[in-house]
Amino acid sequence: MIFRAVEDADLIVRARRGDVEAFNLLVSRWEKRVFNYLLRLTGSPDDSLDLSQDVFLKAYQNIRKLDDPARFGPWLFRIAHNEACSDFRKRRPEPHEDAAALADREAAPGIALDLSLAVSTALDRLTAEQREAVVLKVYQGFKFEEMAEILGAPVSTVKSRLYTALDLLKEELAPANKRGTK
Amino acid sequence: MMDSGCDREQLRDFAFDELAAPARAEMERHLAGCAACAAELAELQLTTAALRVLPDREIPQRIAFVSDKVFQPSPVVRFFSSFWNSGAQLAFASSCLIAVAIVFSAYRRPAEIQSQPHSVVNAALTRDELSREMYARINKAVSDAVARVHEEDARVTKAALESADRKAEQQRRELMVAWGEQMNTLQKRLGVLTEYAMAGPERNPVSGQ
Numbered sequence: 216m217i218f219r220a221v222e223d224a225d226l227i228v229r230a231r232r233g234d235v236e237a238f239n240l241l242v243s244r245w246e247k248r249v250f251n252y253l254l255r256l257t258g259s260p261d262d263s264l265d266l267s268q269d270v271f272l273k274a275y276q277n278i279r280k281l282d283d284p285a286r287f288g289p290w291l292f293r294i295a296h297n298e299a300c301s302d303f304r305k306r307r308p309e310p311h312e313d314a315a316a317l318a319d320r321e322a323a324p325g326i327a328l329d330l331s332l333a334v335s336t337a338l339d340r341l342t343a344e345q346r347e348a349v350v351l352k353v354y355q356g357f358k359f360e361e362m363a364e365i366l367g368a369p370v371s372t373v374k375s376r377l378y379t380a381l382d383l384l385k386e387e388l389a390p391a392n393k394r395g396t397k
Numbered sequence: 398m399m400d401s402g403c404d405r406e407q408l409r410d411f412a413f414d415e416l417a418a419p420a421r422a423e424m425e426r427h428l429a430g431c432a433a434c435a436a437e438l439a440e441l442q443l444t445t446a447a448l449r450v451l452p453d454r455e456i457p458q459r460i461a462f463v464s465d466k467v468f469q470p471s472p473v474v475r476f477f478s479s480f481w482n483s484g485a486q487l488a489f490a491s492s493c494l495i496a497v498a499i500v501f502s503a504y505r506r507p508a509e510i511q512s513q514p515h516s517v518v519n520a521a522l523t524r525d526e527l528s529r530e531m532y533a534r535i536n537k538a539v540s541d542a543v544a545r546v547h548e549e550d551a552r553v554t555k556a557a558l559e560s561a562d563r564k565a566e567q568q569r570r571e572l573m574v575a576w577g578e579q580m581n582t583l584q585k586r587l588g589v590l591t592e593y594a595m596a597g598p599e600r601n602p603v604s605g606q
Contacts, residue, residue: 235464
């Protein structure tokens with residue numbers, strides 16, 4: 216993990232000098248995470264791909280403003296968060312697919328279909344802020360301080376959003392958990 | 398049901414590995430003796446495990462940027478851009494400028510106040526010396542000009558005198574030549590008259606008329 220962080224920092228230094236290939240390598244390491252983060256916020260693969268491209272373009276344009284290369288991840292996700300918020304303001308997200316189709320698309324092999332469906336449905340019932348907190352913590356594995364940096368909110372607010380969301384998800388998923396783990 | 402003395406938030410922080418080592422060790426000890434907290438933790442872990450059944454999707458299209466020299470900022474622009482975007486570098490540059498200004502002002506500072514009268518006296522002396530020097534130069538220039546005028550007058554006068562002498566000499570010679578010719582003519586006439594006088598009255602042209 217430390218070795219990877221040093222490598223990213225080196226790529227960032229090279230990208231700051233105008234080395235596009237170094238930045239492309241950086242993109243290849245982070246694009247899947249950024250895309251999935253945006254996908255779980257927007258629910259639309261096409262929108263998420265467009266937003267991901269915008270995120271990395273802005274990152275390239277502003278990479279000289281990144282003070283600490285070790286904070287590249289939260290900095291990049293802060294850009295992604297801002298892009299998603301900007302996109303939400305421009306157009307309210309539409310229900311792209313029904314829950315069954317979403318579960319069918321995302322279900323992992325070997326996992327009970329109803330659990331995947333229940334998870335997708337439960338996530339959709341959260342508010343956008345709660346869902347984003349869950350995505351950043353559970354799916355992206357950020358620390359609370361990093362989440363606060365990404366969301367531009369205090370750590371206490373971030374924790375409150377996450378734990379409220381988890382309480383709701385626990386109630387929603389309790390029956391599905393029992394069925395899915397049978 | 399959790400005991401009222403249990404810290405639910407700390408339990409959740411523990412579940413997400415957000416506790417420092419001492420607090421984490423304390424929570425582990427608490428969990429060993431608190432069935433309610435252990436059950437709460439198990440439920441939380443089950444919920445997060447359920448959430449993780451949704452796998453990450455592959456990005457449908459790779460993102461890459463093309464290096465185009467036309468759109469790349471020049472090295473100079475990149476340098477200044479990075480320079481001005483860096484607070485530390487800007488602060489360093491400001492410090493350098495202030496230091497240079499201090500050194501420059503130290504070298505350019507005017508003389509001490511005590512030395513000012515001396516400087517005034519020196520300035521007065523210098524002014525008198527300059528006046529004397531100026532007058533001396535003016536006098537010398539005037540003397541030189543007068544001398545040059547006298548020399549020129551003398552040269553012109555001498556030339557005029559020489560020219561007049563030459564003309565007078567030439568006129569004297571011309572007069573001498575003319576006078577000599579008249580003398581010759583008179584001598585010839587005198588010789589003819591003498592011959593006639595000696596030859597007789599018949600050959601006298603005057604009496605023969």
